[in-house]
Amino acid sequence: MTDGGADYCFECIGLASSMADAFNSSRVGGGKTIILGVEMHGKAISIDSTEILKGRCIMGSLFGGIKAKTDIPILVKRYLNKELHLDEFITHQVDFKDINKAFDLLIQGKSLRCIIWMDGSMNNFPFN
CATH class of the missing domain: 3.40.50.720 (NAD(P)-binding Rossmann-like Domain)
Structure with missing residues (x-):
């Protein structure tokens, strides 16, 4: 072939x-x-x-x-300088009590990345 x-x-x-x-x-x-x-x-x-x-x-x-010691600081700097747009990859956020919803979204193919908030502070995040 x-x-x-x-x-x-x-x-x-x-x-x-x-x-x-x-x-x-x-x-x-x-x-x-x-x-x-x-x-x-x-x-x-x-x-x-x-x-x-x-x-x-x-x-x-x-x-x-990736070389963590040298590459991660570069990636963090690029993120902080708005050159690396990681926030766009986060499609959903749920509180820990709703973790099953995160799995359902993943199984349905509707979630790329989901943040699971352990302490219920979901509403304090910048892209809500």
Whole structure:
């Protein structure tokens, strides 16, 4: 289907077998496999080492490759300077007593991000 393998393969499930399948689906001579899922059963990935010698690459990415110590302060500064518009991703807010409403909205596909207020201070937030 890909005429020799995909240039980029991503594994997001968290199973060693699907990680190996993603790697084996990459193109010989330069295909890259990026592991995003955490192996949920603690199993090792089984890959034929000669396939790496053929130019395939496998790598991981934790939290999208963000470097918390240096990147988070930059992101916070951009947010405070109104350059990074995170508020637009918050679609709903509920008090903790209404947490089931948040799950219902998520299941119905109506919520992108929901803030759950633990102390009932929902009405004190800037974008209400």
